[in-house]
Amino acid sequence: MEARVKWHENAVFIAESGSGHGIVVDGPAEIGGRNLGPRPMELMLMSVGSCSAVDIVQILKKARQPVSGCEVKVSGERADTDPKVFLKIHLHFIVSGAGLSENHVKRAVQLSAEKYCSASIMLGKAAEITHGYEIVAAD
Numbered sequence: 142m143e144a145r146v147k148w149h150e151n152a153v154f155i156a157e158s159g160s161g162h163g164i165v166v167d168g169p170a171e172i173g174g175r176n177l178g179p180r181p182m183e184l185m186l187m188s189v190g191s192c193s194a195v196d197i198v199q200i201l202k203k204a205r206q207p208v209s210g211c212e213v214k215v216s217g218e219r220a221d222t223d224p225k226v227f228l229k230i231h232l233h234f235i236v237s238g239a240g241l242s243e244n245h246v247k248r249a250v251q252l253s254a255e256k257y258c259s260a261s262i263m264l265g266k267a268a269e270i271t272h273g274y275e276i277v278a279a280d
Contacts, residue, residue, distance in 0.1 A: 190215040192260035196253035210237035
């Protein structure tokens, strides 16, 4: 797996994945940023959220659960001093579907957290990671 990050100007960088997908990364105004893209640490939260959400949807589909939506709200608490690493990360999943089994959703969240989500497991070596979920019935 590879990626490339190239400085564009000021605090703007263009990041490109090995699969050819790109994203603009930018810093805050105090370091010359213009708010053209997410901050690097925001990308980490987005990464752990998307990694976990992919797992949960795939696990529920494999269990033949009628999942129709999955959203994850990710919050992170960082250290006050440099390096401002994440100390705590919380992932809250909102899973929707008509007739979803709570046991299946709970198990999917647990399997993602403990076995499948590489991003979560890796960040869990440095930060306390917690998970929650809610189920929304869909028509």
